[in-house]
Amino acid sequence: MENNQKSHGITVTRRDLPPAHFSLKIESFSLLRNAGEKYESDVFEAGGYKWRLCLNPSGKSFVSLYLKLEKTRNLRGTWKVNAEFKLFVFDRIKKKYLTVQDKNDPVTLFHEKKTEWGFDLLPLETFRDSSKGYLVKDSCVFGAEVFVIKPSGKHEVLSMIKKPANGFSTLKIPCFSKVDKNSISCKDFTAGGRSWQIKVYPGGYDIGKGNSLSVFLELDRDKLPPGKAIWAEYKLRVLDQHRDKHVENTFRHWFKSSSLRQGSRRFMPLGDLHQVSKGYLLNDTLIVEAVFLTLSVSKHNP
Missing domain, CATH: 2.60.210.10 (Apoptosis, Tumor Necrosis Factor Receptor Associated Protein 2; Chain A)
Known part of the structure; x- marks a missing residue:
C-alpha cells in the first residue's frame, strides 16, 4: 500500500456516540489478518461523495485504517475534495469509541493522485489484547465520519x-x-x-x-x-x-x-x-x- 498516512500526528479522543456515517464490524479478525490483504468496505455516501473504509489488518506493528474516495472517474476535470474526517474503533469494555483525527490539519485534500488517507490507529499489541476492549472474541468494530467542505459563496x-x-x-x-x-x-x-x-x-x-x-x-x-x-x-x-x-x-x-x-x-x-x-x-x-x-x-x- 502506498504511503497515505497523515504525517502531522493524531489527536485521540473518546466518545459515547457512534460514527455518523459508517460502521464496519469484522468477525474472525485473525482469519482476515491471515489473508494478508487490505479489506475495502462497501461504498457509503457522505457530503455528496462516495467513500470506502479500508483496513490493513496485517501490519507488523499497527492496525491501520484508511478513508478512500470512490468512483472518482465521475468527477470532472482536475478535481479536488476537501474533507474533515475521523476514524473510529470501538472499545467494548468501556462502551466508548476511540476517535482519531489529524492533530494539526484536520482538513484533508483528496485529489487525483491522493484518493486515500488514513492513520495507524493502534499498536497491534494493544489492539489484540482483549482486556483493552478493541478485539473481543476475535470481533471488532471500526467507523468513519466525513464532512466535506464546500464553500457556498455566501458571506x-x-x-x-x-x-x-x-x-x-x-x-x-x-x-x-x-x-x-x-x-x-x-x-x-x-x-x-x-x-x-x-x-x-x-x-x-x-x-x-x-x-x-x-x-x-x-x-x-x-x-x-x-x-x-x-x-x-x-x-x-x-x-x-x-x-x-x-x-x-x-x-x-x-x-x-x-x-x-x-x-x-x-x-x-x-x-x-x-x-x-x-x-x-x-x-x-x-x-x-x-x-x-x-x-x-x-x-x-x-
Missing part, C-alpha cells in the same frame, strides 16, 4: 463605522407647553441603511411619568431581519439654546427584535426643563438630538 461583512454618514438627527417640538403630556413626539431618519426614530415623552414615561422628560432611540422592526442585531453607540441630548450646556447621555446597545429601543425614562427632570433661565425651551420650542458615535453595518450576498 457577510460586518463593519463597525465611526460617525456614520447621516448619523445625526434633530427633533424640534414647537409649542411645547401646549403639547399633550401623554403624547409621543417622533422623528424618523435613516442611518446605516436602517430606519430609526427619536421618541420623546413630554410628560415622562413609566417611572419618569410626571417627573421627567423621557427620551429614546428606537429601531424600525420592519427593517430588521429575524435574529439580527445592530450595535450602536450614540448620544441623546436636549439642547441648551442659550449657553450650549446641553443635557446629554451616551448609550451603548444591541438593537434586536426583543429590544428595539434604548434611552432614559428619567432623561432630565421636568423642573429643570421648564426653568426658563436654563434655556432648554426657547420660544416654547424643545430641541432633541440623536448622534451616532459608532454603528454596525452588515452587508451580505443573496
Whole structure:
C-alpha cells in the first residue's frame, strides 16, 4: 500500500456516540489478518461523495485504517475534495469509541493522485489484547465520519463605522407647553441603511411619568431581519439654546427584535426643563438630538 498516512500526528479522543456515517464490524479478525490483504468496505455516501473504509489488518506493528474516495472517474476535470474526517474503533469494555483525527490539519485534500488517507490507529499489541476492549472474541468494530467542505459563496461583512454618514438627527417640538403630556413626539431618519426614530415623552414615561422628560432611540422592526442585531453607540441630548450646556447621555446597545429601543425614562427632570433661565425651551420650542458615535453595518450576498 502506498504511503497515505497523515504525517502531522493524531489527536485521540473518546466518545459515547457512534460514527455518523459508517460502521464496519469484522468477525474472525485473525482469519482476515491471515489473508494478508487490505479489506475495502462497501461504498457509503457522505457530503455528496462516495467513500470506502479500508483496513490493513496485517501490519507488523499497527492496525491501520484508511478513508478512500470512490468512483472518482465521475468527477470532472482536475478535481479536488476537501474533507474533515475521523476514524473510529470501538472499545467494548468501556462502551466508548476511540476517535482519531489529524492533530494539526484536520482538513484533508483528496485529489487525483491522493484518493486515500488514513492513520495507524493502534499498536497491534494493544489492539489484540482483549482486556483493552478493541478485539473481543476475535470481533471488532471500526467507523468513519466525513464532512466535506464546500464553500457556498455566501458571506457577510460586518463593519463597525465611526460617525456614520447621516448619523445625526434633530427633533424640534414647537409649542411645547401646549403639547399633550401623554403624547409621543417622533422623528424618523435613516442611518446605516436602517430606519430609526427619536421618541420623546413630554410628560415622562413609566417611572419618569410626571417627573421627567423621557427620551429614546428606537429601531424600525420592519427593517430588521429575524435574529439580527445592530450595535450602536450614540448620544441623546436636549439642547441648551442659550449657553450650549446641553443635557446629554451616551448609550451603548444591541438593537434586536426583543429590544428595539434604548434611552432614559428619567432623561432630565421636568423642573429643570421648564426653568426658563436654563434655556432648554426657547420660544416654547424643545430641541432633541440623536448622534451616532459608532454603528454596525452588515452587508451580505443573496
